[in-house]
Amino acid sequence: MTICRGVRFEIEPGCRWCPLLAAASTVTSKIALGPLVTSPNFRHPLLLAKDLITLDDLSGGRLIIGVGAGGRGFDATVFGGPQWSNAERHERFKEFTGTLDQLLRESESTIAGPTIRLSSRARSRAPATTETALLVSALGRRASRSRPRSVTVGSAWVGCLSGREVRESAVREQSDRLDEALELIGRTTRFERLFLDGQNDESPTTSYERFIDWAERYRALRFSELVIHYPVADSIFDYDLALFERIASEGRETLEA
Numbered sequence: 001m002t003i004c005r006g007v008r009f010e011i012e013p014g015c016r017w018c019p020l021l022a023a024a025s026t027v028t029s030k031i032a033l034g035p036l037v038t039s040p041n042f043r044h045p046l047l048l049a050k051d052l053i054t055l056d057d058l059s060g061g062r063l064i065i066g067v068g069a070g071g072r073g074f075d076a077t078v079f080g081g082p083q084w085s086n087a088e089r090h091e092r093f094k095e096f097t098g099t100l101d102q103l104l105r106e107s108e109s110t111i112a113g114p115t116i117r118l119s120s121r122a123r124s125r126a127p128a129t130t131e132t133a134l135l136v137s138a139l140g141r142r143a144s145r146s147r148p149r150s151v152t153v154g155s156a157w158v159g160c161l162s163g164r165e166v167r168e169s170a171v172r173e174q175s176d177r178l179d180e181a182l183e184l185i186g187r188t189t190r191f192e193r194l195f196l197d198g199q200n201d202e203s204p205t206t207s208y209e210r211f212i213d214w215a216e217r218y219r220a221l222r223f224s225e226l227v228i229h230y231p232v233a234d235s236i237f238d239y240d241l242a243l244f245e246r247i248a249s250e251g252r253e254t255l256e257a
Contacts, residue, residue: 037066156192
């Protein structure tokens, strides 16, 4: 089970996740640190790679990297540009993840993609970790019909459905599409599944018993990690801190009993 603390860009503009996690790395020793998730809507892959490598150094190799295709609305238009179509988002995401993967693995990169171009002077350095955990939060129907670059380079998939009426059947369909994509590219190495609570009508953080029921159902769908959000007042994550602390301290033990 994983606990995350997120910063919503539109309501907390003074906060950036990389400096925040860099500070956290100096007072922690075990917890993994990284964005869950960042996207091409906000980040250039070269600058993102340098931030991530710095965070990995500071944390002693505890870096995880969650990447997604980016959302709609404010998430897509904050910089004043037009909103991408689904096809454009898919193609940009494939290019973004491929470039980021290369920058994290190679000390010098030349990229000549449709929208991302880097000269041979684009230097980075491989992270301290032997294999950086790239967590992919995008698996729409387009991804399953092609040879998705995201599944090729990723080490885990982050499932998240934030609509009001979310059912296990919809998540199972996503997970099945993941299996199809993995089979399509012939990948046999382990690919983890994480599920991020989007605070929909399932409401797993309204009581401890409801959380345990939610966790058991999604674990049965082969999710190895369940992610819940730290309570944030006056937001969709506004729930009891005492309940959060109980889930964090007792939840895993209850599920494993």
